[in-house]
Amino acid sequence: MKMKMDVALDTKECWNCPIKHQAVCARCEPDELTRLEEIKYYRNYDAGQPVIWAGDHMEFVASVVTGIASLSQTMEDGRTQMVGLLLPSDFIGRPGRDSAPFDVVAVSDLTICCFRKKPFEELMTTTPHIGQRLLEMTLDELDSAREWMLVLGRKTAREKIASLLAIIARRDATLKKHSPKDGMTFDLPLTREAMADYLGLTLETVSRQISALRKSGIIELDGKRRVVIPSLEKLMNETGDDVDGGLIA
Amino acid sequence: MKMKMDVALDTKECWNCPIKHQAVCARCEPDELTRLEEIKYYRNYDAGQPVIWAGDHMEFVASVVTGIASLSQTMEDGRTQMVGLLLPSDFIGRPGRDSAPFDVVAVSDLTICCFRKKPFEELMTTTPHIGQRLLEMTLDELDSAREWMLVLGRKTAREKIASLLAIIARRDATLKKHSPKDGMTFDLPLTREAMADYLGLTLETVSRQISALRKSGIIELDGKRRVVIPSLEKLMNETGDDVDGGLIA
DNA sequence: GCGCGACTTTGATCAGGATCAAACCGGGAC
DNA sequence: GTCCCGGTTTGATCCTGATCAAAGTCGCGC
Numbered sequence: 001m002k003m004k005m006d007v008a009l010d011t012k013e014c015w016n017c018p019i020k021h022q023a024v025c026a027r028c029e030p031d032e033l034t035r036l037e038e039i040k041y042y043r044n045y046d047a048g049q050p051v052i053w054a055g056d057h058m059e060f061v062a063s064v065v066t067g068i069a070s071l072s073q074t075m076e077d078g079r080t081q082m083v084g085l086l087l088p089s090d091f092i093g094r095p096g097r098d099s100a101p102f103d104v105v106a107v108s109d110l111t112i113c114c115f116r117k118k119p120f121e122e123l124m125t126t127t128p129h130i131g132q133r134l135l136e137m138t139l140d141e142l143d144s145a146r147e148w149m150l151v152l153g154r155k156t157a158r159e160k161i162a163s164l165l166a167i168i169a170r171r172d173a174t175l176k177k178h179s180p181k182d183g184m185t186f187d188l189p190l191t192r193e194a195m196a197d198y199l200g201l202t203l204e205t206v207s208r209q210i211s212a213l214r215k216s217g218i219i220e221l222d223g224k225r226r227v228v229i230p231s232l233e234k235l236m237n238e239t240g241d242d243v244d245g246g247l248i249a
Numbered sequence: 250m251k252m253k254m255d256v257a258l259d260t261k262e263c264w265n266c267p268i269k270h271q272a273v274c275a276r277c278e279p280d281e282l283t284r285l286e287e288i289k290y291y292r293n294y295d296a297g298q299p300v301i302w303a304g305d306h307m308e309f310v311a312s313v314v315t316g317i318a319s320l321s322q323t324m325e326d327g328r329t330q331m332v333g334l335l336l337p338s339d340f341i342g343r344p345g346r347d348s349a350p351f352d353v354v355a356v357s358d359l360t361i362c363c364f365r366k367k368p369f370e371e372l373m374t375t376t377p378h379i380g381q382r383l384l385e386m387t388l389d390e391l392d393s394a395r396e397w398m399l400v401l402g403r404k405t406a407r408e409k410i411a412s413l414l415a416i417i418a419r420r421d422a423t424l425k426k427h428s429p430k431d432g433m434t435f436d437l438p439l440t441r442e443a444m445a446d447y448l449g450l451t452l453e454t455v456s457r458q459i460s461a462l463r464k465s466g467i468i469e470l471d472g473k474r475r476v477v478i479p480s481l482e483k484l485m486n487e488t489g490d491d492v493d494g495g496l497i498a
Numbered sequence: 499g500c501g502c503g504a505c506t507t508t509g510a511t512c513a514g515g516a517t518c519a520a521a522c523c524g525g526g527a528c
Numbered sequence: 529g530t531c532c533c534g535g536t537t538t539g540a541t542c543c544t545g546a547t548c549a550a551a552g553t554c555g556c557g558c
Contacts (some may be wrong), residue, residue, distance in 0.1 A: 071395070146320070224524085
């Protein structure tokens with residue numbers, strides 16, 4: 001049985017061609033996307049700033065260029081659940097729909113690349129591989145969302161934290177272009193509260209479980225945000241996931 | 250603010266044309282799909298029978314014709330989380346991928362219509378609207394999965410049960426081709442255990458909360474499975490969702 | 499009818515995480 | 529430096545839902 005890992009935090013390929021780590025890669029500029037120049041523009045947001053409210057009329061689709069955004073829903077009484085993290089190269093928007101289903105909020109300083117929706121949709125019909133790429137990305141996102149449902153529905157608080165750390169570790173390694181390994185170090189891109197909203201916990205429980213993992217020697221902390229993973233295998237053993245040796249999905 | 254409802258349980262349109270309630274509708278037969286005749290075949294399963302195991306090599310894609318199947322994942326220690334229900338017209342399979350990400354199990358007696366994958370993928374490239382339809386369906390599923398994450402991560406047991414009942418009520422009304430209304434009656438298509446697996450609860454909690462809703466007069470029971478909703482509004486008030494009068498999404 | 503088995507209900511107790519509360523830490527403005 | 533403030537940690541207690549256990553219901557085959 002192979003190990004499953006959520007890919008929601010992985011950096012994806014350019015949605016226009018198979019280049020990793022870029023929303024719109026250099027290689028694309030010479031071909032189809034040049035046609036988009038006139039409908040393409042950039043937006044910048046500060047950490048914490050809302051980008052889109054659920055229900056907003058969307059006159060654009062977009063792609064994250066730098067920074068992190070969260071996708072989340074909030075109930076009337078304030079309970080909120082993060083349903084996804086948007087990382088560089090992730091796509092924002094629904095071709096064919098005119099309102100946004102969820103709130104998008106900048107977690108860090110954020111730059112997105114917007115395309116006016118109508119012309120983008122036209123491009124999709126004339127350039128089939130863009131549609132195919134979007135379908136593939138959407139299928140990946142769907143699998144990730146479903147894998148996260150196991151985390152939310154069935155895992156303990158400790159397993160949830162370990163799962164999140166494992167995902168961030170993996171994502172971070174990908175960004176740095178090497179595979180995850182023992183002794184790796186990274187910064188948590190989220191506050192305790194944001195982690196809680198992602199995991200369906202309270203911030204106090206997140207804090208306690210992180211302390212517990214530290215006391216168990218599963219992780220080491222350098223300040224509040226910097227994490228060291230002495231043994232990846234030990235961390236994986238805490239996730240509740242089926243591990244069979246490697247980080248191969 | 251409009252009310253959101255999970256659409257995972259809704260009956261979808263034919264993936265080849267915009268006709269409701271049929272996986273492959275009569276209208277489609279004369280055009281593109283006739284070309285598929287030679288690659289199309291049916292499979293039947295009994296209630297409880299596994300259809301696909303996660304990791305299986307998939308040489309086909311398929312569409313549910315009649316019956317209900319569940320999509321779920323199970324941890325090594327037996328904890329399981331249902332991540333979706335597959336209803337008539339729902340699509341099974343991943344064009345471009347060769348192994349199944351989740352287990353599929355027949356919940357009721359089930360008939361699916363299979364298409365050999367290779368020729369289906371070729372059809373997708375030559376018939377763009379099939380790809381577009383698949384993208385739309387996948388986006389809907391993604392939204393549903395994300396909405397369900399709120400249920401799993403943040404709702405109480407009572408809210409979870411009310412949410413599930415509301416969804417089933419809505420789905421059932423759609424099947425019967427009228428809108429949900431006070432006094433409506435339907436059969437639960439799931440055992441208490443399956444509901445628990447869908448909601449991230451134990452079967453005992455499901456049973457207790459159903460009893461509690463009955464005692465509160467939110468629902469009436471006729472036997473174990475048949476449910477009457479005297480007031481849709483009262484049920485909706487128990488879901489924790491933002492309701493503004495109607496069942497309009 | 500009887501007995502069996504799958505499913506469901508209900509009860510008693512337990513425990514994991516939420517809640518309420520207070521203190522702590524670190525960085526930036528002044 | 530000091531103050532302040534957002535983010536974090538830790539403690540005490542509570543409560544929801546899990547767990548363990550037993551009994552009830554229904555349908556079906558014999």
